[in-house]
Amino acid sequence: MATSERDYYELLGVPRDASEADIKSAFRRLARELHPDVSDAPDAQERFREVVEAYEVLSKSETRELYDRYGHAGLRGGGFRPGQFDFGSLSDLFAAFFGDDILGARTPGRSRGADLAALVEIELVEAATGVTRQVPFEVAVTCSRCSGDGAEPGTGVTTCPTCGGTGRLQRVSRTVFGEFVQTQACAACSGTGRVVEHPCTRCGGGGRVVEERRLDVEIPPGIHDGQRIRISGEGHAGMPGARAGDVYVQVHVKPDERFVREGNDVFSTVDLTMTQAALGTTLTVPTLDGEEELELSAGTQPGEVKILRGRGMPVLQGFGRGDHRVLVNVLVPRHLSDEQRRLLAEFDSHVDERTYKADEGFFEKIKSAFR
Numbered sequence: 001m002a003t004s005e006r007d008y009y010e011l012l013g014v015p016r017d018a019s020e021a022d023i024k025s026a027f028r029r030l031a032r033e034l035h036p037d038v039s040d041a042p043d044a045q046e047r048f049r050e051v052v053e054a055y056e057v058l059s060k061s062e063t064r065e066l067y068d069r070y071g072h073a074g075l076r077g078g079g080f081r082p083g084q085f086d087f088g089s090l091s092d093l094f095a096a097f098f099g100d101d102i103l104g105a106r107t108p109g110r111s112r113g114a115d116l117a118a119l120v121e122i123e124l125v126e127a128a129t130g131v132t133r134q135v136p137f138e139v140a141v142t143c144s145r146c147s148g149d150g151a152e153p154g155t156g157v158t159t160c161p162t163c164g165g166t167g168r169l170q171r172v173s174r175t176v177f178g179e180f181v182q183t184q185a186c187a188a189c190s191g192t193g194r195v196v197e198h199p200c201t202r203c204g205g206g207g208r209v210v211e212e213r214r215l216d217v218e219i220p221p222g223i224h225d226g227q228r229i230r231i232s233g234e235g236h237a238g239m240p241g242a243r244a245g246d247v248y249v250q251v252h253v254k255p256d257e258r259f260v261r262e263g264n265d266v267f268s269t270v271d272l273t274m275t276q277a278a279l280g281t282t283l284t285v286p287t288l289d290g291e292e293e294l295e296l297s298a299g300t301q302p303g304e305v306k307i308l309r310g311r312g313m314p315v316l317q318g319f320g321r322g323d324h325r326v327l328v329n330v331l332v333p334r335h336l337s338d339e340q341r342r343l344l345a346e347f348d349s350h351v352d353e354r355t356y357k358a359d360e361g362f363f364e365k366i367k368s369a370f371r
């Protein structure tokens, strides 16, 4: 266990005869300053740990006496081991010690609304061009009848008797720091500090109602399947005065049976008959931009790849597009009539050594197609 060998009084910035109250307030001040949720300083976490350790020792008369007389060695001799907790639980202890609102966050009654998820399904070609879609979702919104306070208009609201209107209850608990008061949201009033006599007839006193909403969501060109678009502040309403949550729209890009997408490239296949491949032909092939004429020269081989440069998917939030690669498949006849068989046999009798000879550099061409 790493322990600080630095002087604990020095760490807290208090004199050696500091009172318990002085030590406590010095710790409070430092902890508030160094808490990793607040401080951006790279050494904040380490310094925070040291300060906690110093406080741990100096806040208890037993360990403070040992330390005063024998220093760090005295503490080790006395079996004291600082920092018997991990940093995560330390933050919790910190919250328990100071209450929830010490860092100006998580004040009961002011919590931000929850985020919500929505799903939208688009075609691959729509992902290529970008598209605007209406996305429906159900969201909890502030009740318009009671403006979110939950009381029927014209009726009263009283102070919660359980918590006295503070919205919080305090509970004494034991931690490694000793006994501390822990603050929790009051369950009787859900932390609002108020009790409604006549609940609002629209929302039943909850202050929020569920509404069906639609949002026009702009889906950028090049979006990938499973990516999420965040729409700030359109999620569930928060407590009165707090901001609403966000909507996360998950985009499902439907597979297109004509294309396979790989990153920003798309692949497709084209079928040529044996004679088309041998004689050369022009075929119409589907691309992300619509039908396209593709010229295939005489002697096109199965496995050849035609590259349509810059005709793939656009780069999301970038420039340019990937490529479209068309893989050539050559169909060999499976069922021949007697006449066809005779013609092919006759053709074969005319074959010479040149007929099937590969052009120079053919394999290099194939390799470059696959990169």
Ligand SMILES: [Zn+2]
Pocket: 143, 144, 145, 146, 147, 148, 150, 151, 200, 201, 202, 203, 204, 205, 206, 207, 208
């Ligand atoms: Zn209402």
Ligand SMILES: [Zn+2]
Pocket: 160, 161, 162, 163, 164, 165, 167, 168, 186, 187, 188, 189, 190, 191, 192, 193, 194
């Ligand atoms: Zn209460």
